[in-house]
Amino acid sequence: MTEEKGPSSWIQEVRNRLTTPAPSRLPPSDARPAAVLVPLFVDAGELWTLLTKRAESLPQHKSQIAFPGGGREIGEDHWTAALRETEEELGFDTRQVVRLGELDEAETPSGFRIMPCVGAVPSRLEPNINEDEIAEVFSVPLLAFTDFRVVEDRIVKIDGVERMIRVYHLGSRQVWGLTARIMQNLLHRLGLEVPDEEGAG
Numbered sequence: 001m002t003e004e005k006g007p008s009s010w011i012q013e014v015r016n017r018l019t020t021p022a023p024s025r026l027p028p029s030d031a032r033p034a035a036v037l038v039p040l041f042v043d044a045g046e047l048w049t050l051l052t053k054r055a056e057s058l059p060q061h062k063s064q065i066a067f068p069g070g071g072r073e074i075g076e077d078h079w080t081a082a083l084r085e086t087e088e089e090l091g092f093d094t095r096q097v098v099r100l101g102e103l104d105e106a107e108t109p110s111g112f113r114i115m116p117c118v119g120a121v122p123s124r125l126e127p128n129i130n131e132d133e134i135a136e137v138f139s140v141p142l143l144a145f146t147d148f149r150v151v152e153d154r155i156v157k158i159d160g161v162e163r164m165i166r167v168y169h170l171g172s173r174q175v176w177g178l179t180a181r182i183m184q185n186l187l188h189r190l191g192l193e194v195p196d197e198e199g200a201g
Contacts, residue, residue: 018101031113035082036069041123053136078115091128
């Protein structure tokens with residue numbers, strides 16, 4: 001999926017793909033509601049996203065690759081939470097974010113239920129990161145996640161239960177867990193499937 005028609009055509013296409021069918025929602029639970037922003041922008045005719053590496057000093061999910069976001073506060077909806085947390089972590093004006101839609105709601109073993117909010121952001125962002133929360137911010141083209149050579153499906157044991165998880169190997173970085181699941185969901189929605197190794201080439 002590339003930008004070939006006009007400056008806003010990709011925005012409408014993404015909106016359409018996120019709307020039909022409607023994203024799935026989890027049943028009610030005691031999990032703490034949270035939200036993340038999945039930022040998208042076009043550069044050189046290609047869709048990119050923005051990811052962060054969480055600070056080593058954080059009590060949860062330290063040093064993991066993640067989308068900006070966090071827990072919802074009382075009275076907040078998921079978009080308000082996602083934008084507030086993004087502004088706190090990355091320091092850019094979230095009034096520039098164009099809302100595109102949401103992905104499937106997801107749970108984490110740490111007790112959160114996460115709403116991924118997909119938004120278009122300017123291609124030339126200059127984050128002013130909060131070093132107490134974020135160690136690094138970097139951009140990745142979505143097509144990088146569709147190369148079968150960077151994809152690994154791994155069986156791990158979490159709380160005594162074996163689970164199959166997806167890991168994306170991007171150079172020295174590994175994207176896994178919730179972030180990898182959100183990325184899988186996004187790629188599926190956008191029609192950017194990872195080809196089988198047998199069918200590649």
